[in-house]
Amino acid sequence: MTPRLSYLAQNLNTETAFSVLAEARALKAKGKDVVELEIGDSPFPSTNHAKLAGIEAIARNITGYCPSLGIPELREAAAAMMGREFGVKVGPENIVVASGAKPFETYFAEVFLEPGDGVLIFSPHFPTYTPNLDRRGVRSVFAPLKHENQFRPTAKDVEHFLATDPKPRAIFLNFPHNPTGGVAEEADLKAIADVVRGTDTLVFSDEPYCHMIWEGRHETILSQPGMLDQTLAAYTFSKSYSMSGWRIGFAVAHPEVVTSVGKLINTSMSCSPPFVQLAAAAALKHDHAQRDEYMDLFRRKVHLLSDGLAKIPGVNVNRPKGTFYVFPEVSEICNRLGITSHGLAMYTLKGADDHFGVACLGGECFGEAGKGFLRFSCAEPDHRIEQALEFLPEAFARQDRVDKFLVENPQFRLNA
Numbered sequence: 300m301t302p303r304l305s306y307l308a309q310n311l312n313t314e315t316a317f318s319v320l321a322e323a324r325a326l327k328a329k330g331k332d333v334v335e336l337e338i339g340d341s342p343f344p345s346t347n348h349a350k351l352a353g354i355e356a357i358a359r360n361i362t363g364y365c366p367s368l369g370i371p372e373l374r375e376a377a378a379a380m381m382g383r384e385f386g387v388k389v390g391p392e393n394i395v396v397a398s399g400a401k402p403f404e405t406y407f408a409e410v411f412l413e414p415g416d417g418v419l420i421f422s423p424h425f426p427t428y429t430p431n432l433d434r435r436g437v438r439s440v441f442a443p444l445k446h447e448n449q450f451r452p453t454a455k456d457v458e459h460f461l462a463t464d465p466k467p468r469a470i471f472l473n474f475p476h477n478p479t480g481g482v483a484e485e486a487d488l489k490a491i492a493d494v495v496r497g498t499d500t501l502v503f504s505d506e507p508y509c510h511m512i513w514e515g516r517h518e519t520i521l522s523q524p525g526m527l528d529q530t531l532a533a534y535t536f537s538k539s540y541s542m543s544g545w546r547i548g549f550a551v552a553h554p555e556v557v558t559s560v561g562k563l564i565n566t567s568m569s570c571s572p573p574f575v576q577l578a579a580a581a582a583l584k585h586d587h588a589q590r591d592e593y594m595d596l597f598r599r600k601v602h603l604l605s606d607g608l609a610k611i612p613g614v615n616v617n618r619p620k621g622t623f624y625v626f627p628e629v630s631e632i633c634n635r636l637g638i639t640s641h642g643l644a645m646y647t648l649k650g651a652d653d654h655f656g657v658a659c660l661g662g663e664c665f666g667e668a669g670k671g672f673l674r675f676s677c678a679e680p681d682h683r684i685e686q687a688l689e690f691l692p693e694a695f696a697r698q699d700r701v702d703k704f705l706v707e708n709p710q711f712r713l714n715a
């Protein structure tokens with residue numbers, strides 16, 4: 300007998316990148332050559348001091364429980380980094396550590412939100428926001444990020460949400476933005492802060508790409524006067540220090556919020572592994588130079604990929620201002636081939652050629668607003684990105700292969 304699952308479990312939306320990754324790996328195991336541009340992971344090793352500190356901590360048997368809020372070394376190093384790099388003056392009492400940035404979506408919802416509350420999300424959006432709000436019975440309300448506005452958030456959308464939603468309570472910001480690569484300018488964040496400041500609207504500011512800024516400097520809403528009291532901002536070591544598998548990140552918030560998140564951690568994960576926290580603290584203290592070298596390499600990859608895609612007929616794309624994602628508009632190609640954008644992504648992986656494939660994601664994996672776009676990450680060496688760029692225009696020209704793929708996968712037929 301199959302056990303009956305909860306409504307939540309039955310309806311949970313997940314990150315498609317992980318399912319496409321599994322398909323890509325299965326094809327590779329059968330001998331297909333696949334360029335993997337589907338998941339937002341780094342092709343580089345974790346930074347050196349982080350690795351050494353983690354190994355040394357295990358050798359010293361620092362392998363037991365530790366404080367739920369995080370070890371003092373990491374909380375202090377994180378607070379110092381926020382001041383040094385982003386001009387946000389906070390102390391360790393403002394920092395709470397968890398296993399990456401993602402857990403803070405759940406913690407934010409549990410600390411602040413009640414069933415029936417409305418949360419504004421700029422969309423396309425990171426796919427785990429809605430399931431984490433669903434867990435609390437919270438309503439996700441979407442405002443579109445527009446290509447013609449370089450995917451920047453607007454204070455007007457926030458104003459409209461606060462004026463029209465029956466129970467507005469929070470907004471989610473994620474800049475630099477996954478999947479579009481859009482960046483919020485200081486003026487955008489100031490205007491949003493001016494709308495929400497002093498109201499009981501809270502901000503979840505998800506900032507995993509704070510070091511992946513390709514023009515100017517990273518701006519966070521935490522720097523806007525008074526916003527530390529209304530914001531929980533999440534940071535991770537996954538992207539900046541190539542540490543995604545270590546599962547480590549932290550959040551910055553008001554000390555009372557930090558204490559409250561600590562209770563949620565106490566009652567769920569207990570704590571993040573102490574040897575991983577020591578590795579993360581070492582990264583913050585000693586690995587800036589290596590991190591910045593990695594960021595330069597990412598910038599080059601992003602430009603290589605976006606400039607190459609821009610040359611393909613029917614692809615409409617600008618260089619992203621941040622992140623290691625490129626988000627081209629491909630609706631002309633989809634319309635010509637009669638395939639959805641995620642169908643196009645699956646076709647380039649599975650259908651276009653028997654021996655070679657490119658894994659990427661359809662924009663609809665990030666909400667309705669992503670339809671007609673593809674998302675590529677820069678998770679492969681440059682020569683592999685070049686191979687993908689050579690392959691894609693050929694793949695988009697093979698109507699016969701598309702037709703065969705659609706017969707086998709009719710769910711990807713446009714308007715099906």
Ligand SMILES: Cc1ncc(COP(=O)(O)O)c(C=O)c1O
Nearest residue numbers: 339399400401425477507535537
């Ligand atoms: C917008 C956004 N939020 C959160 C995360 C999760 O980060 P982590 O794996 O460090 O928890 C990611 C990772 O891709 C992301 O793109």
